[in-house]
Amino acid sequence: MTRQRHPLVLVMAAILLEMFVIFAAPPALAEYADVVLNRVAEAAGMRPVIFPHWFHRIRFRCKVCHAELGFKMRAGANQIKMTDIIDGRFCGACHDGETAWSVENCDLCHSGKAGLPPGIFGGHETLGPGRW
Amino acid sequence: MNRCTAIMFVRLPCVPFTRFAKCLLVLMLVVARPSPADERIWAPIAKDGLRDPNGPAVKVLQQPADALTPLSPDTAGNQVRWVRALKEGQINPRASLRQPLVSEKYDKDVLLNLNGGMPVVRFPHSIHNEWLDCSNCHDHLFKKQRGASKISMFLILQGEQCGVCHGAVAFPLTECARCHSVKRTDAMAELEREEAAKALPSAAPLSPPAPTNERAPSPKKEGKGK
Structure with a gap:
């Protein structure tokens, strides 16, 4: 009896497997190349900053920030202080209330969950910058 | 899905365990089903695992799906072929903010x-x-x-x-x-x-002048x- 399974069982198994293939949603993931900046933020009482590369690269070529504004390419190599930004350096070059929202909108950048480690997120990490 | 249901009614005369074979065939077709035109999915900002879903930012910030759906599809990374999007004019990112960078052009x-x-x-x-x-x-x-x-x-x-x-x-x-x-x-x-x-x-004559x-x-x- 055990050798001959009812065909419905097989069909059910097939359907279950299909459901698994279709509906097994990937876990909630950051968008590729999202950067968490939290070297000084939380220590200074602010939430971590989430920087979405995808949003910015639609509007600016890499060299605008990474050559003109002086952001180093290597993850973790930039020590960005809020005072720099207020003085118009780094993010402050655009986030001045004209090109983009100004620094008074703290929560729009400092929007991360508490306790996030700094680094690049969004999957496809190698041992490299994504795991910095 | 029509293919799959049709198979269940096809007679396969000389195959043993016919029903099992049919089920297997259906299963294979289901798994290897042709993908729809664009099945890219981006997590909404509030569910990206990074942003505080209770904060004000998740209501204000642009959603990845809104910005990235019109761009050339890819299977990896942001699911966008960024170079193609740039070349086909789907995006027009600025090349400089204040003063244009003067750097040599090298295309080789x-x-x-x-x-x-x-x-x-x-x-x-x-x-x-x-x-x-x-x-x-x-x-x-x-x-x-x-x-x-x-x-x-x-x-x-x-x-x-x-x-x-x-x-x-x-x-x-x-x-x-x-x-x-x-x-x-x-x-x-x-x-x-x-x-x-x-x-x-x-x-x-066509090659760009390269430093020797x-x-x-x-x-x-x-x-x-x-």
Whole structure:
């Protein structure tokens, strides 16, 4: 009896497997190349900053920030202080209330969950910058 | 799904365990079903695992799906073919903020990994130059002189050299064939043609003016990184 399974069982198994293939949603993931900046933020009482590369690269070529504004390419190599930004350096070059929202909108950048480690997120990490 | 249901009613006369075979066939068809035109899914901002879903930002910020859906699809990274999107004018990112960067234009393709096991890498300066300034890579990541920097996949996978961007922002290192794209014989033939063109300077009027020291004549110098 055990050798001959009812065909419905097989069909059910097939359907279950299909459901698994279709509906097994990937876990909630950051968008590729999202950067968490939290070297000084939380220590200074602010939430971590989430920087979405995808949003910015639609509007600016890499060299605008990474050559003109002086952001180093290597993850973790930039020590960005809020005072720099207020003085118009780094993010402050655009986030001045004209090109983009100004620094008074703290929560729009400092929007991360508490306790996030700094680094690049969004999957496809190698041992490299994504795991910095 | 019509194919699948139809199979269940087809008679397969001489196959033992016919029903089982049919079920298997259905299962295979279901798993290998043709994908719809665009099945890319981006997590909404509030569910990205990084932003506080109770904060004000998640109500204000643009959603990835809104911005990225119209762009050329890809299977990896942001699921966007960024270079194609740029070339086809789907995006028009600014090249400078205040003063335009004055940097030389250099469009030459470089063939790398000539002696390795994988197919030869074609590094297109032109595409990288669209996004980047020379100073982003030269000379701290790669020396300008051909063969002077030993490029190693081991370092790249650890986030050095190409891996500073590829694997973090640019298309990830899972896409081997996008860089390792040239058959060795084709690469060697191309290098030979270049050599021949260099021997007859009048025969190569189209090649961009390259500094003479940037292309060492011997391809053997560019090895696997040893």
